[in-house]
Amino acid sequence: MRKPRPTSRDRILRAATEIAREQGAGHISLDAVAARAGLSKGGLLYNFPTKAALMEALVEVFVTEAAESLERIEGGYRDEPNRLALAFLDAFRKNCRPRTGSGVLAAIAEDPGFVDPARRFQRSLVARLKAESADPDLALTAFLCIEGLRGMELLDMDSLGAEDTARVLDRLAALLREPERA
Amino acid sequence: MRKPRPTSRDRILRAATEIAREQGAGHISLDAVAARAGLSKGGLLYNFPTKAALMEALVEVFVTEAAESLERIEGGYRDEPNRLALAFLDAFRKNCRPRTGSGVLAAIAEDPGFVDPARRFQRSLVARLKAESADPDLALTAFLCIEGLRGMELLDMDSLGAEDTARVLDRLAALLREPERA
DNA sequence: CTCACTATACCGTCTGGACGGTAATGTAAA
């Protein structure tokens, strides 16, 4: 029943994020995206009737991907006192690569309102983190660290090496697993 | 000796960041910035000969402001085992407001290369954090939290309330001040 | 006379998007 768009749509979305990352979000034009995705501008506009629709899709991909991977990993953490935070941490470790965040940057450049879905997602995540964690402040600390890392990846800042990152994250995970905390 | 441009230059820079924040970085045009800054396009181009020069200045303002406020605050933290991290933390608390970050976003949208000064600054900061801190990993944790908060402010995400933020930061500061840590 | 602009006009390029086609595939009545 559901066979949405196996090829073109995804190629377009990927082309857009790649241009944003390599040339800057300001260089996402319909022509450029169409050329990179390997179809004509008319074809692009068939899949996304306006540029705004493209941008919204970019954000949507980012959010649903994040939400799904978090949900998937959270399922494996039964009976942990800070399972949501631990899952969030692991979700980041799993997919540092996709780099789908550049698309979000492009959407903001076009219109800050496009990020509202991401805002809502993060808002509810923070609310859950505060409500469900054994140590809410520690959970928020982990959340902020991940946000920091994601932000750095967004701006292509590689100040922190992979091993430093791993060490900090491991330490955070260890603290989240300990039941006793000051 | 030091009184370069008291009014126009600053008004232009401020106008550019405001447009970026309110309408999105993609809407920074020379005409729009000039209108908002209250001068003509010719006047703008007198101060910044090209749009690229404007963007570079936007990043430069952001970096020097961050560097100066950090340096200023660090001076007050003699004899602390993790003074740089503590200073970085306090520097963030002092100036959450300026919102000069939107300008950096605009610069990235134009050309990712414009952020190089910020990259260099952050790189050297991380190096110092690792070299000078009694507990380098904890210092990096604090660094990442601040980066996360700064990133959220950049994208206008207000998921974390002021009191939650303050609590997390206080806890981090307390840990950084303790000499004994596991 | 210079500095720091203002104001206006203009140029070439790029951009989003509207539009008219078209080839391939499907459906379904005669």
Place this chain on the structure above:
DNA sequence: TTTACATTACCGTCCAGACGGTATAGTGAG
């Protein structure tokens, strides 16, 4: 089985407007 129309998934062209940048003439304060 043929004919007729519908839908999908595009292509290629065109255009009005916005854009960055240049140029030029003028103004008023110091």
